[in-house]
Amino acid sequence: MRRYFLAAVVFFLGAGLLPGPAREAGAAISLEKCTLCHGKPEFRKLLVDGHIRELYVTADSLKGSVHEKKACTDCHFDVAEIPHRERPKRVACTHCHFKGNKEGAPQSDNVLAYFDSAHGQAIARGNPKAPLCQDCHGSHGINKAKTADSKVSRFHVAETCGRCHMEIYAQYKTSIHGVMLAKGIGDVPSCPGCHGEHRIFKHTDPQSSVFATKVSEQCSKCHSSIAIMSKFGIDVEPAATYKESFHGVASQFGSRTVANCSSCHGIHDIRPPDDPLSMVNPKNVPATCGKCHPGASANFAVGKMHVDAKKKDSGIIYWTATFFKWLTIGTMLALIVHIFLDMYGRTRRLRGEQ
Amino acid sequence: MPENDRKDVSQGAVGREVEAAVNEQLAGLPPGEADAMRDRIRRRVQEEMERELRARTSKERREAARLAREARKQEKHHEEGEMFQRFNRNFRFQHMVMFTSVILLIVTGMPLKFPEFVLSRWIIAFWGGIKNSTIVHRIGAGMLIYFMVHHLIYTVLTRDGRRDFWLLIPGLQDARDIAQNIRHFLGKTPDKPRFGRFSYIEKFDYWAVYWGCVIMIGSGLFLWFETDVLRFLPKYALDVAHEMHSDEALLATLAIVIWHFYNVHFNPDRFPGTLLWWHGQLSEHEMKEEHPLEYEEIMARRTKESAEVTTR
Numbered sequence: 001m002r003r004y005f006l007a008a009v010v011f012f013l014g015a016g017l018l019p020g021p022a023r024e025a026g027a028a029i030s031l032e033k034c035t036l037c038h039g040k041p042e043f044r045k046l047l048v049d050g051h052i053r054e055l056y057v058t059a060d061s062l063k064g065s066v067h068e069k070k071a072c073t074d075c076h077f078d079v080a081e082i083p084h085r086e087r088p089k090r091v092a093c094t095h096c097h098f099k100g101n102k103e104g105a106p107q108s109d110n111v112l113a114y115f116d117s118a119h120g121q122a123i124a125r126g127n128p129k130a131p132l133c134q135d136c137h138g139s140h141g142i143n144k145a146k147t148a149d150s151k152v153s154r155f156h157v158a159e160t161c162g163r164c165h166m167e168i169y170a171q172y173k174t175s176i177h178g179v180m181l182a183k184g185i186g187d188v189p190s191c192p193g194c195h196g197e198h199r200i201f202k203h204t205d206p207q208s209s210v211f212a213t214k215v216s217e218q219c220s221k222c223h224s225s226i227a228i229m230s231k232f233g234i235d236v237e238p239a240a241t242y243k244e245s246f247h248g249v250a251s252q253f254g255s256r257t258v259a260n261c262s263s264c265h266g267i268h269d270i271r272p273p274d275d276p277l278s279m280v281n282p283k284n285v286p287a288t289c290g291k292c293h294p295g296a297s298a299n300f301a302v303g304k305m306h307v308d309a310k311k312k313d314s315g316i317i318y319w320t321a322t323f324f325k326w327l328t329i330g331t332m333l334a335l336i337v338h339i340f341l342d343m344y345g346r347t348r349r350l351r352g353e354q
Numbered sequence: 355m356p357e358n359d360r361k362d363v364s365q366g367a368v369g370r371e372v373e374a375a376v377n378e379q380l381a382g383l384p385p386g387e388a389d390a391m392r393d394r395i396r397r398r399v400q401e402e403m404e405r406e407l408r409a410r411t412s413k414e415r416r417e418a419a420r421l422a423r424e425a426r427k428q429e430k431h432h433e434e435g436e437m438f439q440r441f442n443r444n445f446r447f448q449h450m451v452m453f454t455s456v457i458l459l460i461v462t463g464m465p466l467k468f469p470e471f472v473l474s475r476w477i478i479a480f481w482g483g484i485k486n487s488t489i490v491h492r493i494g495a496g497m498l499i500y501f502m503v504h505h506l507i508y509t510v511l512t513r514d515g516r517r518d519f520w521l522l523i524p525g526l527q528d529a530r531d532i533a534q535n536i537r538h539f540l541g542k543t544p545d546k547p548r549f550g551r552f553s554y555i556e557k558f559d560y561w562a563v564y565w566g567c568v569i570m571i572g573s574g575l576f577l578w579f580e581t582d583v584l585r586f587l588p589k590y591a592l593d594v595a596h597e598m599h600s601d602e603a604l605l606a607t608l609a610i611v612i613w614h615f616y617n618v619h620f621n622p623d624r625f626p627g628t629l630l631w632w633h634g635q636l637s638e639h640e641m642k643e644e645h646p647l648e649y650e651e652i653m654a655r656r657t658k659e660s661a662e663v664t665t666r
């Protein structure tokens with residue numbers, strides 16, 4: 001009896017310590033059961049609204065994804081019987097993905113950030129069209145954003161957002177950022193570059209990274225960096241000169257109506273100035289300025305836009321600034337010397353010197 | 355009553371004057387008629403004089419009040435002596451309009467030049483945002499433009515304005531005054547330069563304001579009506595105006611805060627400031643000290659006038 005008991009203990013302990021293959025065998029068994037039905041390519045369901053829901057899943061579906069080692073029921077844990085009596089619920093990613101989880105999922109608060117965001121708020125209000133985790137990250141083929149073929153990777157995320165934001169995606173694709181991205185240049189911003197990843201808010205929400213007063217800050221992240229801009233031969237001056245201009249200053253003081261970068265350059269349809277469709281093409285400048293300055297004439301385009309008075313190539317503006325600089329220095333120097341001489345004289349007289 | 359009147363009338367200088375007037379009226383009349391008329395005429399002259407007394411102009415009354423004030427003041431600070439009216443009411447009003455507008459303009463304008471400065475944020479928040487602050491700036495601008503127009507008209511149309519304008523034109527004497535003043539500061543000569551109505555310091559202040567107003571109002575109007583200006587001028591003209599506006603603003607502010615404040619506030623003679631801007635008066639002591647030539651001129655004119663009066 002005692003010997004059997006010992007053997008049983010050894011057996012169970014051994015089973016616990018058995019490496020991968022044996023456990024994967026367990027998962028495979030579950031997968032095998034699911035693929036009895038789901039493994040058939042024609043396995044799909046016609047919904048009441050006429051849509052077709054593809055239900056085809058194979059052993060390869062999870063292969064190469066971050067959930068490669070998970071079994072079906074690790075996520076679809078409400079599935080208890082085959083065939084399912086009720087339609088299985090949508091997978092709740094929050095089951096594992098929260099800070100402090102013990103499942104081995106990344107320790108991150110992104111799920112909370114998501115619930116704060118415009119998307120999460122829409123879900124909370126009961127909007128059925130609002131996206132959940134799997135709408136952006138995918139369902140079975142989920143991969144880290146760093147992986148090239150991830151749905152949220154640098155080169156694919158715009159397309160993912162574009163599934164719902166179609167018009168914006170169309171604009172973005174033809175903009176300079178979209179075109180460069182399509183050429184495989186990773187420096188250009190895709191949607192999250194400006195809007196953020198999980199903390200996405202409406203542009204009218206002060207929390208948003210693209211709120212009117214924060215736009216220039218967003219653009220400056222790249223456009224004031226010589227390291228990035230030198231690759232494309234783009235000047236970094238505009239970011240600084242905007243900040244010093246009345247528009248930039250008013251924006252810093254919280255004006256939402258004053259022009260920010262995107263007021264003139266466009267939002268998703270930003271194009272280089274030599275593009276005839278660009279809002280800042282000299283031909284289109286009067287119309288662009290006219291949005292805020294009614295009756296703007298063609299003269300609005302005569303002269304450099306982001307002009308820096310400290311640079312010699314600004315011409316007459318530079319010379320005006322230089323003249324006033326030396327006028328101020330000269331005048332103030334003379335006045336201050338006069339004041340100090342006056343005080344010196346007074347001190348002498350107070351001391352009784354003559 | 356008539357008896358009383360007669361008694362009063364016959365007393366003192368007024369009485370003698372009345373009697374003289376009555377006698378003049380009655381000069382050609384026979385004695386009988388004259389006696390009958392005498393009383394009536396006397397009463398009428400008396401009434402006229404009283405009416406005249408009542409109708410003394412407000413100007414005279416003010417003058418009397420001023421003299422009374424001065425007398426009181428002289429009792430208190432007898433070393434200061436008589437008060438001289440240096441700036442008339444019109445001129446003081448102009449100065450008040452100007453400094454109010456300039457304070458508004460600096461307070462709402464400087465935050466735009468130094469947006470990173472902590473105080474800038476507070477000032478803009480005080481006005482309730484940049485939109486309100488720009489409106490206040492334009493109110494200040496309107497006041498400054500009004501001041502400029504007012505002053506030009508004052509210079510052309512009033513006697514004081516014309517006199518001050520000619521006296522404010524810098525001359526060779528000012529260069530000599532500067533040299534002597536510096537020598538005086540350094541202790542090389544015991545004598546201060548003797549200034550007239552306007553010292554070179556005041557002349558500089560005056561023309562600095564002129565220069566500042568022309569530049570600031572000119573470029574400011576460009577920026578205010580940018581769309582209309584750009585109908586005729588290219589955009590870089592607006593950029594030049596912007597640069598001028600911004601740079602001259604700094605120069606003017608520094609000149610006011612350092613130079614003007616030293617001269618009228620922090621200067622040990624004046625600290626913490628005088629009320630000259632309010633009542634426009636300088637004491638005799640100050641006149642002798644700071645504008646000896648003008649003081650002498652006034653004194654010379656007075657002796658001449660009194661001499662004229664006595665000879666007449």
